[in-house]
Amino acid sequence: MKNVSIKEISSIVTTILTAVGAGYAGLANIWGFPFADQAVSSIAVIVSLISAVLGAFTMKKISDRSASNNIIQETDNSQEETAVLDFVEPKKAEVADSKEDTIKNDIAIPKGENE
Numbered sequence: 001m002k003n004v005s006i007k008e009i010s011s012i013v014t015t016i017l018t019a020v021g022a023g024y025a026g027l028a029n030i031w032g033f034p035f036a037d038q039a040v041s042s043i044a045v046i047v048s049l050i051s052a053v054l055g056a057f058t059m060k061k062i063s064d065r066s067a068s069n070n071i072i073q074e075t076d077n078s079q080e081e082t083a084v085l086d087f088v089e090p091k092k093a094e095v096a097d098s099k100e101d102t103i104k105n106d107i108a109i110p111k112g113e114n115e
Contacts, residue, residue, distance in 0.1 A: 007054060014050045017043050 021043035028036030 007057060010050050010054050014047045014054075017047050017050075021047070 021040045024033065024043075025036060025040045027033060028039075
């Protein structure tokens with residue numbers, strides 16, 4: 001068996017618990033199982049807690065990664081530090097040939113129907 005991280009295990013557990021909660025809620029209404037609201041609410045709380053922990057780990061990892069990727073430069077005249085970030089320029093949209101179909105609001109309209 002390969003090594004599995006706690007994040008992967010937590011993700012699998014939250015998926016299974018969500019499915020169990022939804023299944024129990026549906027079957028409880030059909031078959032009259034006891035404590036349907038309490039069971040489903042408890043499962044939702046547990047899934048929320050696990051998701052919050054996963055989110056905290058993800059945020060920490062992102063902040064650690066972005067902190068190590070940023071270059072801190074010190075200005076000559078002051079003690080102030082400035083973070084320098086590299087941004088990628090967005091790609092320019094391609095202009096359709098006038099003989100071809102035109103695009104309006106991301107929907108292709110054949111030539112002749114937009115006039």
